[in-house]
Amino acid sequence: MAKLYSFLSDGLVRRFEGRSPREIVGLTFKTIRHAARRVGPAAARERRADQAFDRQWGTDTSGTVNLSALNVARDRALLGFGYQASNGVALQQALGLAGVNPADFTFIDYGSGKGRVVMIATALGFARAIGVEFAPELHRVALANADRFLAAGGAAQRCDMVLGDAGSYVPPPGPLFAYIYNSFGPQILREVLHRLEQRAAAGETVIVVYVNPKHREAFEDNGRWRIEAEEGDWVMYRPVTA
Numbered sequence: 001m002a003k004l005y006s007f008l009s010d011g012l013v014r015r016f017e018g019r020s021p022r023e024i025v026g027l028t029f030k031t032i033r034h035a036a037r038r039v040g041p042a043a044a045r046e047r048r049a050d051q052a053f054d055r056q057w058g059t060d061t062s063g064t065v066n067l068s069a070l071n072v073a074r075d076r077a078l079l080g081f082g083y084q085a086s087n088g089v090a091l092q093q094a095l096g097l098a099g100v101n102p103a104d105f106t107f108i109d110y111g112s113g114k115g116r117v118v119m120i121a122t123a124l125g126f127a128r129a130i131g132v133e134f135a136p137e138l139h140r141v142a143l144a145n146a147d148r149f150l151a152a153g154g155a156a157q158r159c160d161m162v163l164g165d166a167g168s169y170v171p172p173p174g175p176l177f178a179y180i181y182n183s184f185g186p187q188i189l190r191e192v193l194h195r196l197e198q199r200a201a202a203g204e205t206v207i208v209v210y211v212n213p214k215h216r217e218a219f220e221d222n223g224r225w226r227i228e229a230e231e232g233d234w235v236m237y238r239p240v241t242a
């Protein structure tokens with residue numbers, strides 16, 4: 001009992017450490033809401049849908065992981081959000097509307113977690129698919145997933161999983177199709193966008209799909225991005241070129 005108490009209180013301390021009282025209240029409500037959503041038939045249906053990809057390919061991409069449970073630099077963790085996988089629908093819809101050939105693009109998932117959408121991108125025919133994830137525990141799972149997906153015939157080539165911070169990641173040359181599933185707040189988002197803006201200014205084609213777009217201001221406040229398409233829970237942006 002004492003051990004359980006200490007385990008729970010350590011977790012809480014890590015989750016709340018460095019947060020303002022206002023953030024702690026917000027996080028507490030979020031945790032209660034999250035716990036309540038995990039019961040009932042709708043939650044069971046959602047879980048089954050989340051696990052469908054893994055059932056098909058023998059991978060491990062489902063579930064959620066809080067950043068406080070992961071070995072990431074505290075100052076960066078405070079600027080980011082935890083793990084939950086995309087189902088690939090937004091990517092397929094956006095790719096259809098972008099009217100480009102994925103074989104001409106490198107796909108980059110900024111904050112790729114266990115790598116589900118990176119594997120989906122490889123299967124959709126991108127020339128190369130890269131996932132950038134800063135949590136070593138999730139990165140390790142993503143590497144194993146990439147191997148399993150390839151071995152199971154999910155794609156003709158292996159995707160690349162990179163361990164690192166999205167804000168400092170330097171994308172490879174060539175046309176870029178970037179994907180962000182609400183991985184972080186505006187500060188890191190702006191760091192990522194700054195590099196992509198530099199690429200666009202140098203004449204490179206850049207497309208960004210932003211899913212669960214909670215911080216659109218990072219795109220929309222500086223006049224450097226225009227909305228190419230928008231549907232359901234995602235927005236697709238292209239840089240404004242002079």
Ligand SMILES: C[S@@+](CC[C@H](N)C(=O)[O-])C[C@H]1O[C@@H](n2cnc3c(N)ncnc32)[C@H](O)[C@@H]1O
Nearest residue numbers: 080083084085086111112113134165166181183
């Ligand atoms: C909502 S999940 C999205 C997972 C994946 N993109 C997908 O769509 O399946 C957000 C992920 O971003 C990662 N993340 C948050 N901040 C990050 C940062 N600064 N650099 C790299 N990864 C980060 C988290 O660890 C988590 O795995």
